[in-house]
Amino acid sequence: MAYSDKVIEHAENPRNVGTLDKDDPNVGTGLVGAPACGDVMRLQIKVGDGGVIEDARFKTFGCGSAIASSSLATEWLKGKTLDEAAGLKNTSIVEELNLPPVKIHCSVLAEDAVKAAIADYRAKQVAKTAGGSA
Amino acid sequence: MNPFARLGVEPKFAVDLTELERVHRDLSRALHPDRHVQSMPSERRRTLDEAVAVNEAWRVLRSPVRRAEALLALRDEPVDGADAKPSASFLMAMMERREELESAKAKGPAALLTLEQAATLDADRCLAALSSALDGGDATNGPPARLLAELRFHRRLLDELGDLTADA
Structure with missing residues (x-):
């Protein structure tokens, strides 16, 4: 199956590969897997004052489309508010990367990872507030 | 049929x-x-x-994976239902194995073989758990659909390791 130029470009030069400190209270980590193909994806966001995402990093072990989907997601996340980030849809990734039907699950995985990272960050904030008031 | x-x-x-x-x-x-x-x-x-x-x-x-799929289909159990999702701790362990694979690639054939042995043990353990879940109704290691999903992750890692150690 042929990959689109954009997928190849992201897969060969992935943006924002790396790791943020998962114990940092301002970092949210999303870890997801695709049972059908065995891909694993970790996507992290660092949230600054005002709820704006300052940094986003990912590490994906999977096919080119999975790497490209998460690479693109991290590019989009930077500078977004958490609410904007939560609205990220896999269909936008599909359109931007021109993913064929058999690779749509890669974009779903990236969306899941973004949602999981936001949920992890929010859970940390709740825990911090609860801890502070106790 | x-x-x-x-x-x-x-x-x-x-x-x-x-x-x-x-x-x-x-x-x-x-x-x-x-x-x-x-x-x-x-x-x-x-x-x-x-x-x-x-x-x-x-x-x-x-094929163990396809045999398990066929059994679940016979029992009308979905292979991709909510209970098929691997746990966070499993995904974390898999991520660690993947990172070990990256560093083993840099270290050379001996490190790859060591990792392959460890990954084979993991996969065998998962296969045994899947077997007792499917044939014995043993629920201690989770539902069969989840163990099947975990087996796919193990196999995927082993396939990649196999390619690398065959080249070595």
């Missing part, structure tokens, strides 16, 4: 592959076109279709 019925064996995960191979061979021999040259065209077509189906059933049953 499900692959177990097609080969006339009991639907369970722990199959005797040697016995299964013998059953497949005997059926294939009986259905071989050379044995049916004198038959009516409709009969020849039927035996040919059956021979193809028997081959496919054998391919399904000899």
Whole structure:
């Protein structure tokens, strides 16, 4: 199956590969897997004052489309508010990367990872507030 | 027809592959076109279709992943339902294995072999858990669909390791 130029470009030069400190209270980590193909994806966001995402990093072990989907997601996340980030849809990734039907699950995985990272960050904030008031 | 019925064996995960191979061979021999040259065209077509189906059933049953899928399908259990999602701790362990693979690539063949042994042990353990979940109803390691999903992650890692150690 042929990959689109954009997928190849992201897969060969992935943006924002790396790791943020998962114990940092301002970092949210999303870890997801695709049972059908065995891909694993970790996507992290660092949230600054005002709820704006300052940094986003990912590490994906999977096919080119999975790497490209998460690479693109991290590019989009930077500078977004958490609410904007939560609205990220896999269909936008599909359109931007021109993913064929058999690779749509890669974009779903990236969306899941973004949602999981936001949920992890929010859970940390709740825990911090609860801890502070106790 | 499900692959177990097609080969006339009991639907369970722990199959005797040697016995299964013998059953497949005997059926294939009986259905071989050379044995049916004198038959009516409709009969020849039927035996040919059956021979193809028997081959496919054998391919399904000899693969642990596909055998487990066939069993779950027989039981009307979805393979991708909510309980098939691997746990966070499993994904974390898999991520760590993946990172070990990256550093083993840099270290060389010996490190890759060590990692392959460890990953094989993981996969064998998962296979044993899947077997007792499917055949024995053992729920201690999670639902069969989740163990099947975990097995796919293990196999995927082992496939990549196999390619690397074969090159070494």
